[in-house]
Every structure is written in C-alpha cells, then in structure tokens.
Amino acid sequence: MMGIWWTARRTSGLINYLKNNFRVFVRSTAQLTRPAGGAIMTVVAIGITLALPALLYVVTDNIDQLGRNWETRAQVNLFLVKNVENPAALQARLQSLKEIDRIDAVSPDQGLSDFKKYSGFARASDLLDANPLPWTLVVHFTREHSNIEAVQRFIDRAAQLPEVDNVRSDVLWLKRLTAVVEIGHRLVWVLAILLGLAVVVIISNTVRLAILSRTHEIEVIKLIGGTDRFIRRPFLYQGFVQGALGAVTAVLLTTICIEALREPITGLVGEYGSGYRLVGLSWTNAGVLFALGSGLGWVASRWSVGRHLKDIEP
Amino acid sequence: MIAFNDVTKRYPGGHEALKHVSFKLPAGEMAFLTGHSGAGKSTLLKLIVVIERATQGQVVVNEQNLTRLPRRKLPRFRRQIGVVFQDHKLLPEQTVFENVALPLVVSGYSPKDTPRRVRAALDKVGLLGKEAMFPLMLSGGEQQRVGIARAVVTRPSILLADEPTGNVDAAMSDDIMDLFRLFNQVGTTVLVATHELRHIERLGKPVLCLDDGYLVDRPADQWID
Ligand SMILES: Nc1ncnc2c1ncn2[C@@H]1O[C@H](COP(=O)(O)OP(=O)(O)OP(=O)(O)O)[C@@H](O)[C@H]1O
Ligand SMILES: [Mg+2]
Numbered sequence: 037m038m039g040i041w042w043t044a045r046r047t048s049g050l051i052n053y054l055k056n057n058f059r060v061f062v063r064s065t066a067q068l069t070r071p072a073g074g075a076i077m078t079v080v081a082i083g084i085t086l087a088l089p090a091l092l093y094v095v096t097d098n099i100d101q102l103g104r105n106w107e108t109r110a111q112v113n114l115f116l117v118k119n120v121e122n123p124a125a126l127q128a129r130l131q132s133l134k135e136i137d138r139i140d141a142v143s144p145d146q147g148l149s150d151f152k153k154y155s156g157f158a159r160a161s162d163l164l165d166a167n168p169l170p171w172t173l174v175v176h177f178t179r180e181h182s183n184i185e186a187v188q189r190f191i192d193r194a195a196q197l198p199e200v201d202n203v204r205s206d207v208l209w210l211k212r213l214t215a216v217v218e219i220g221h222r223l224v225w226v227l228a229i230l231l232g233l234a235v236v237v238i239i240s241n242t243v244r245l246a247i248l249s250r251t252h253e254i255e256v257i258k259l260i261g262g263t264d265r266f267i268r269r270p271f272l273y274q275g276f277v278q279g280a281l282g283a284v285t286a287v288l289l290t291t292i293c294i295e296a297l298r299e300p301i302t303g304l305v306g307e308y309g310s311g312y313r314l315v316g317l318s319w320t321n322a323g324v325l326f327a328l329g330s331g332l333g334w335v336a337s338r339w340s341v342g343r344h345l346k347d348i349e350p
Numbered sequence: 351m352i353a354f355n356d357v358t359k360r361y362p363g364g365h366e367a368l369k370h371v372s373f374k375l376p377a378g379e380m381a382f383l384t385g386h387s388g389a390g391k392s393t394l395l396k397l398i399v400v401i402e403r404a405t406q407g408q409v410v411v412n413e414q415n416l417t418r419l420p421r422r423k424l425p426r427f428r429r430q431i432g433v434v435f436q437d438h439k440l441l442p443e444q445t446v447f448e449n450v451a452l453p454l455v456v457s458g459y460s461p462k463d464t465p466r467r468v469r470a471a472l473d474k475v476g477l478l479g480k481e482a483m484f485p486l487m488l489s490g491g492e493q494q495r496v497g498i499a500r501a502v503v504t505r506p507s508i509l510l511a512d513e514p515t516g517n518v519d520a521a522m523s524d525d526i527m528d529l530f531r532l533f534n535q536v537g538t539t540v541l542v543a544t545h546e547l548r549h550i551e552r553l554g555k556p557v558l559c560l561d562d563g564y565l566v567d568r569p570a571d572q573w574i575d
C-alpha cells in the first residue's frame with residue numbers, strides 16, 4: 037500500500053499545484069476507508085453531533101411557522117354577560133374598528149349544539165336544565181392587524197366593556213409559542229457552539245492519532261528533506277473530509293428524523309384545522325451545515341497538526 | 351565540504367559527546383569516521399544533518415553555517431545530503447520502489463523521471479527486480495542497500511553513512527564499502543562511520559578518529575579492540 041504522501045508531485049505552475057493537491061486529497065480521503073483508522077466511526081459521531089442542533093433548528097423553525105400561520109387569521113371570542121338578549125348593537129359598534137374584518141354572533145342555542153357536536157359531552161349536556169351559555173361574538177381580525185400587539189390591545193379594551201363577561205383568545209397561547217421559539221433559537225445557538233467545539237475535539241483527536249501512528253514515517257520524511265507543508269497536507273485534508281462527510285451524515289440523519297416525524301406531527305397539527313405542512317432542512321441550511329462541518333474539520337486539523345507535528349523531530 | 355570549528359556537543363543531562371572537534375573534509379573527498387562505542391561518531395553525523403545542534407563552535411556544510419540555519423530552511427538544506435542509517439529507517443508499509451522514490455517525491459522531482467531514477471539507483475546497489483517487494487521481505491544486507499539507494503537517488507553532494515555494514519557478512523560488507531568508493535569517484539563527498547578497520551586499510555582513505563568526544567590525531571587501530 038502506498039503512503040499518503042506518495043501522490044505529491046513537482047509543484048510548478050498553478051495547474052500542477054492544483055493537480056497535486058487533488059491527488060493528495062483523493063489519497064487522504066481513501067485512507068479514511070481504512071477500517072483500522074476507525075474513521076467511519078468518527079464521521080458518524082460527527083454526523084450525530086451536528087444533527088442535534090440541526091434537528092432542534094428545524095423543530096424551532098416549524099413552531100415559528102406554525103405561529104405565523106396562526107397570525108394570518110387571528111381570532112378572539114367575546115363571551116357576553118348572561119342578560120344580553122341581542123348583541124347586534126355591540127356587534128355593529130365593534131365592526132367599525134379598523135382592525136376587525138368580520139364578527140360572527142353565535143347564539144346560546146347555536147353554541148350549545150356546537151358544543152354537543154364537537155365536545156363529545158353530548159349526553160352530559162342533556163342533563164342541564166337550562167342553557168348555561170351566553171351569546172358569543174367571534175371576532176375575526178384583518179390580515180394586517182393579526183399580530184400579537186393589535187390583538188392584545190383589542191382584548192384589553194373589550195374586557196372593559198360592560199356587555200363582555202369574558203374574553204378568550206389564542207393570543208396568550210401564541211405569546212407562549214413565541215417565547216418557546218425564542219428559547220429554541222437561543223438553544224440552537226448554544227448547542228451549535230457546544231457541539232461545534234465537540235466536533236473540533238473529535239476531529240483534532242483523530243488527526244492526532246493519525247499523526248502518532250505515522251511518527252516513524254514523518255521522522256523519515258523530515259530527515260530526507262520533507263517540508264512541514266508537505267507533511268501537513270494529508271492530515272489537513274483528512275480533517276476537512278471528515279468534517280464534510282460528518283456534515284453530510286448530519287443532513288441525512290436530520291432528514292430521516294423529520295420524515296419519521298412528519299406523519300404524527302401533521303396529524304397533530306391538523307387537528308387544529310390548519311393545512312400546515314412540516315418543513316424539513318432547506319437546501320440553504322444543508323449548505324450551511326456542510327460549510328460548517330468542513331470548516332470545523334479544517335480548523336480542527338490545522339490546530340491539531342500545528343500542535344503535534346512539531347513534536348516529531350528526527 | 352564539511353567543516354567543524356571547535357565544536358562541542360553537550361546533551362541535555364550534561365554529557366559531552368563531542369569536545370572541541372575541528373576538521374575539514376573538502377568537497378569530493380572521502381573519509382572514515384572511527385572510534386570506540388560511545389566515542390561520538392553518531393553525534394558528529396547528527397550535527398551535519400542538523401538532527402542535533404552544536405552547543406559551541408561552528409559546523410559549516412556547503413558554505414552554510416548550520417549554527418545559524420533557521421528551522422524552516424532545514425528541509426532544503428537536508429536535500430543536499432544523503433544519509434544511510436544503521437537501522438535503515440525504511441518505511442515498512444511501502445515497497446522498495448516507493449521507499450527509494452520518497453526523496454524524489456519529497457523534493458518535488460518530475461514524476462516522469464522517477465521510475466528511471468529509482469531503477470538507476472537500485473541497479474547501482476544490485477537490487478534491480480526487487481522494486482515491488484516490501485522491506486521486511488528482504489535480508490538485512492538488502493535492506494541496507496535499499497537505504498543506500500534511497501540516499502543516492504537524488505544525487506546529493508554529500509553522502510553520510512552511520513555503520514552501514516553493521517549487520518552484514520564480510521563479503522557484503524566489502525561490496526557496500528566499494529559502493530561508497532564508487533559514489534566518491536563520481537564526485538560525491540563521503541563520510542562513513544565504521545568500527546571495521548579492515549575497510550579503512552583496504553580502501554586507504556583518510557581517517558577521523560574520535561576518543562571519548564575528542565578528535566585524536568593518531569592511527570585508528572590503537573583505539574579499537
Ligand atoms: N540523545 C542523547 N542524550 C544524551 N546522551 C546521548 C544522546 N545521544 C548520545 N548520547 C551519549 O553521547 C555519547 C556518544 O554517543 P554516540 O551515539 O555519538 O556514540 P557512537 O560513537 O556513535 O557510538 P556507537 O559506536 O555505539 O554507535 C554516548 O555516551 C551516548 O550515551
Ligand atoms: Mg553510533
């Protein structure tokens with residue numbers, strides 16, 4: 037078997053320089069398939085490490101999308117006090133507000149029959165003597181005012197009205213969702229930094245082991261006039277390729293996980309009535325992950341090579 | 351050209367392996383380096399290839415003062431010197447061909463010339479036809495000759511050998527020494543460290559004799575049992 041440096045050639049001219057580097061690159065990559073190196077395990081470990089923040093990113097991204105989906109059609113339910121017989125006047129007054137698109141009035145009878153139909157407590161409600169439900173106004177916001185601030189402002193004002201007993205809205209839920217998304221985003225960053233460091237540690241360690249297993253070769257090459265650059269090259273490529281392959285593994289793992297989750301999540305979200313579609317890792321994000329993996333690989337191997345190669349003196 | 355000017359080498363721990371050594375080996379000359387075990391022969395050779403550096407004094411090789419040679423200039427400097435090691439220092443995972451070609455690869459020679467140069471070097475040491483074998487498949491003498499082929503494949507101006515006949519029989523030992531004389535005849539500066547007086551007498555070359563780190567100006571045979 038030929039050594040990893042074997043493919044290097046005379047370096048005159050840019051084309052030759054690139055050709056050389058490509059040969060060493062291919063050779064170093066081929067070395068990764070040596071079972072003894074455990075390099076495949078390293079690639080898988082890097083893949084899992086990078087897949088964790090990627091997966092969290094996709095999840096957060098989806099929750100974020102879900103929130104936006106809601107915002108496009110904000111809705112507030114006003115439960116009126118029991119003695120209001122006809123909500124038409126209030127309905128007309130509210131309708132004039134610029135943020136309101138449309139108001140549906142739901143009578144107590146209508147409300148009860150809806151409750152029976154959707155709640156599954158049909159029999160329990162038969163036991164009631166009188167209809168306990170008040171009139172309800174279902175307020176639909178215009179698209180442009182369907183944001184947390186506008187909805188919250190409306191809720192605060194509506195709660196002051198004497199005819200209104202209780203205000204119910206998804207806005208609180210949405211607020212929590214937004215907070216969760218914010219936490220998720222930060223967690224992605226924290227995880228990305230921590231696990232990025234883990235990747236650097238993993239790769240620099242495998243490069244260190246690769247250097248150690250070639251101490252004799254490195255000594256001999258130094259003795260016959262090999263430059264540090266010449267000796268360094270295959271190890272740098274090895275780290276770079278491990279990082280890049282690790283990133284590809286991470287993209288695959290993330291995609292597999294998302295696909296496995298697609299059906300149950302779509303089912304769950306579908307119950308809330310939206311035509312929501314789970315988003316996977318975009319091409320751009322896959323590209324970012326790839327750049328990150330190979331970049332970390334390069335940095336890690338540079339660092340490791342810099343630290344360990346100078347210890348080997350003939 | 352190799353010149354030592356009042357060179358002292360003290361190893362970490364304080365042992366002085368060379369003491370005030372001065373000599374000059376002109377370009378194109380051949381000399382033997384001899385002395386008892388531990389006299390400092392290997393140390394002297396190591397100073398020439400800058401595996402070790404002099405504690406005091408100056409080592410000058412091919413007009414380059416090695417005391418002041420920065421680390422980054424070492425590779426280019428070392429390409430002027432071929433070294434034959436007592437323990438061969440061959441790469442066991444590479445074939446004979448690859449081992450001999452390594453200096454060419456390292457120094458960036460044209461790949462087109464590589465097979466021709468490697469075969470020429472192997473031909474000189476009588477190993478043509480063994481290119482595809484691995485070092486461990488060869489006898490000790492053959493391995494030593496692969497080491498010699500590797501040392502001369504780039505046609506260095508200086509050839510150093512540390513006990514090149516350490517573990518081969520007398521006939522093979524003579525062959526190897528004759529090879530060094532041959533390289534010297536085509537203009538290479540050659541310095542060979544050896545215990546074997548037989549060669550010194552047979553080839554009639556000048557002798558540098560070390561005794562406990564001092565270069566002594568006496569006939570070599572008095573200093574070796
Ligand atoms: N790296 C080292 N650190 C400390 N002492 C050393 C080192 N290398 C050699 N020495 C000492 O320096 C002295 C000279 O060693 P050297 O190897 O030059 O001897 P030599 O003449 O080549 O001997 P031999 O014929 O046995 O090879 C010895 O006493 C040895 O113990
Ligand atoms: Mg010695």
